[in-house]
Amino acid sequence: MSIVSAVSREFSYFKFFLKLVGRSRSFDKKKYTTVADIMEEQVDKTPDNIAIEFEDKKYTYREMDAEANQIANWAINKGYKTGDVISLLMENKPEYIFTWFGLAKIGVTVACLNNNIKSKSLAHCIKKSESKSLIISSDLMENLASAQEYIEGNLDVYVAGQDVQGYETLDGSQIENGKVRPETSLREELSNSQSLFYIYTSGTTGMPKAANFSHQKFLVGCGLQMFSLDMKPTDKTYMVLPLYHATGGVVGVGSTFCTGGTLVLRKKFSAASFWEDCVKYDVTVITYIGELFRYLVATKKSEYETKHKIRGIYGNGLRPEVWKIVQERFGIDRIVEFYGASEGNISLTNVDSKFGSIGRIPPYLKSVLPTKVVKFDVENETVIRDENGFCIECEDGEAGEAIGFIPDDDKFTGKFEGYTDKEATKKKILENVFEKGDRWFSSGDLLKKDKQGYYYFVDRIGDTFRWKSENVSTNEVSEAISSFKGIDEVNVYGVEVPNQDGRAGMASLVVNDEFKLEQLYEYLSEQLPAYSVPVFIRISPEIEKTGTFKYKKTDLVKDGFDPTKIQDPIYFASGDEKKYLNLDQESFNKINSREIRV
Numbered sequence: 001m002s003i004v005s006a007v008s009r010e011f012s013y014f015k016f017f018l019k020l021v022g023r024s025r026s027f028d029k030k031k032y033t034t035v036a037d038i039m040e041e042q043v044d045k046t047p048d049n050i051a052i053e054f055e056d057k058k059y060t061y062r063e064m065d066a067e068a069n070q071i072a073n074w075a076i077n078k079g080y081k082t083g084d085v086i087s088l089l090m091e092n093k094p095e096y097i098f099t100w101f102g103l104a105k106i107g108v109t110v111a112c113l114n115n116n117i118k119s120k121s122l123a124h125c126i127k128k129s130e131s132k133s134l135i136i137s138s139d140l141m142e143n144l145a146s147a148q149e150y151i152e153g154n155l156d157v158y159v160a161g162q163d164v165q166g167y168e169t170l171d172g173s174q175i176e177n178g179k180v181r182p183e184t185s186l187r188e189e190l191s192n193s194q195s196l197f198y199i200y201t202s203g204t205t206g207m208p209k210a211a212n213f214s215h216q217k218f219l220v221g222c223g224l225q226m227f228s229l230d231m232k233p234t235d236k237t238y239m240v241l242p243l244y245h246a247t248g249g250v251v252g253v254g255s256t257f258c259t260g261g262t263l264v265l266r267k268k269f270s271a272a273s274f275w276e277d278c279v280k281y282d283v284t285v286i287t288y289i290g291e292l293f294r295y296l297v298a299t300k301k302s303e304y305e306t307k308h309k310i311r312g313i314y315g316n317g318l319r320p321e322v323w324k325i326v327q328e329r330f331g332i333d334r335i336v337e338f339y340g341a342s343e344g345n346i347s348l349t350n351v352d353s354k355f356g357s358i359g360r361i362p363p364y365l366k367s368v369l370p371t372k373v374v375k376f377d378v379e380n381e382t383v384i385r386d387e388n389g390f391c392i393e394c395e396d397g398e399a400g401e402a403i404g405f406i407p408d409d410d411k412f413t414g415k416f417e418g419y420t421d422k423e424a425t426k427k428k429i430l431e432n433v434f435e436k437g438d439r440w441f442s443s444g445d446l447l448k449k450d451k452q453g454y455y456y457f458v459d460r461i462g463d464t465f466r467w468k469s470e471n472v473s474t475n476e477v478s479e480a481i482s483s484f485k486g487i488d489e490v491n492v493y494g495v496e497v498p499n500q501d502g503r504a505g506m507a508s509l510v511v512n513d514e515f516k517l518e519q520l521y522e523y524l525s526e527q528l529p530a531y532s533v534p535v536f537i538r539i540s541p542e543i544e545k546t547g548t549f550k551y552k553k554t555d556l557v558k559d560g561f562d563p564t565k566i567q568d569p570i571y572f573a574s575g576d577e578k579k580y581l582n583l584d585q586e587s588f589n590k591i592n593s594r595e596i597r598v
Contacts, residue, residue: 057094073177087125212418233259240269357456444462506538539568
């Protein structure tokens with residue numbers, strides 16, 4: 001690297017972190033400045049700018065504020081107040097944003113439910129949030145119906161959209177002066193360290209956990225994309241990611257609204273219309289997850305894919321083999337990867353688009369952003385400690401667990417907000433790491449870094465794997481499978497599939513005479529989100545266990561779904577036929593070549 005390039009790189013990082021740390025410290029000092037305050041400030045600054053474009057509708061910032069005011073006044077009329085929690089189950093559409101923005105105006109915390117979940121998982125998420133009520137889209141009533149028998153106690157349900165018999169409609173239009181902005185005094189006791197959202201994440205304990213996501217974390221988090229791409233009011237962000245996730249719903253949405261730009265919102269991702277949309281709506285910025293571009297590079301060339309005005313993309317999970325294609329085929333040079341977790345305190349951003357990197361911490365900023373990579377025993381899933389009981393930092397290029405320092409004070413930098421579940425939070429904290437009494441956040445991810453401070457993702461640790469850009473908990477899947485008649489034992493794990501991101505779910509089963517494979521796929525589809533339903537099934541005579549009766553997975557993961565390595569019967573999920581089909585050498589080859597999609 002030339003001296004000029006090196007200086008330019010360091011200047012870009014210094015500028016980025018100066019803005020980000022400055023933003024963080026400003027909200028440390030202004031404890032009662034919330035997301036609602038900043039959003040309303042932007043509304044007043046750019047009232048006639050287009051905030052959202054959705055299908056054939058456009059909403060200005062003034063109109064978005066008015067819609068949110070109706071929600072806020074409806075909630076006030078119902079008696080909700082600062083500190084209450086309301087669950088939200090809704091697809092990607094403007095009403096999702098209006099709802100949480102309106103509730104934020106009076107200090108209500110919104111539990112952002114994954115709109116794919118159903119049955120026990122949905123009931124569990126509502127319970128863990130301690131919600132008083134549920135706001136649900138009329139299109140998702142079947143999800144609620146599947147969970148009704150598992151929901152404990154009374155839950156007030158309000159339906160957004162079409163009227164549903166037996167349920168009260170969410171309707172703020174009947175309230176007099178409903179579009180008038182509520183007084184800010186209604187949230188005067190709301191600190192920005194309190195939760196704006198509960199964002200759910202799957203972990204090794206089974207069911208999804210509700211991660212605290214404060215107003216402050218939102219306001220600082222949206223600065224990641226905003227500052228790294230130097231976003232302006234003229235920018236238009238294309239949003240096809242789910243709004244219940246932090247990448248789309250916080251980073252993408254927040255960065256756009258905090259600069260007065262436009263969010264081009266879609267219900268879901270469509271590879272067929274992606275580039276045409278980008279051209280049609282003059283999109284300049286994309287918030288992405290890696291799998292999104294994996295799908296796009298697999299499609300036939302489009303006349304629109306090089307006619308766009310995209311000047312930068314921001315996201316995570318872009319594999320190196322796809323990265324180059326995105327640059328060369330789609331003409332997008334500015335690729336900014338980041339690394340972070342909804343519940344965590346580690347934040348990395350690849351400001352200068354270094355190929356393959358998930359972010360960088362320059363040597364001169366290590367004290368400001370104390371993130372380290374420590375030696376890790378993958379087989380026993382534990383950090384390695386020296387003779388004094390302290391963790392050992394990895395050498396450059398050596399893979400280990402990423403950990404983030406947790407300060408004793410209440411300042412935002414390094415703050416670990418954790419989960420609503422105190423026990424789950426405790427399990428994510430490492431103590432006495434480098435000295436007695438210190439505490440560090442355990443990321444559960446293996447990373448490595450080079451001499452320049454660039455970090456690279458290696459793999460996830462433990463019983464959670466990613467598939468279809470979602471975290472899948474093996475324990476949650478195991479519980480659903482175990483309740484199916486005829487199954488004696490089950491061991492769930494993730495296996496690699498060529499040319500696919502993440503790991504596909506596979507279940508090794510010990511069954512008895514009551515087991516009926518032809519009914520398994522339909523049953524699991526009713527119990528689990530689509531991405532959690534195992535892609536592969538292996539029927540085994542027994543499951544190997546450790547001396548402490550834990551299921552062994554290492555050899556099973558190595559075997560994958562290769563019929564030449566496995567003597568047991570193997571089956572794969574056919575979405576078209578809605579059942580598991582026998583996996584032979586021919587279907588194995590077709591899955592690898594993507595002639596059969598899984």
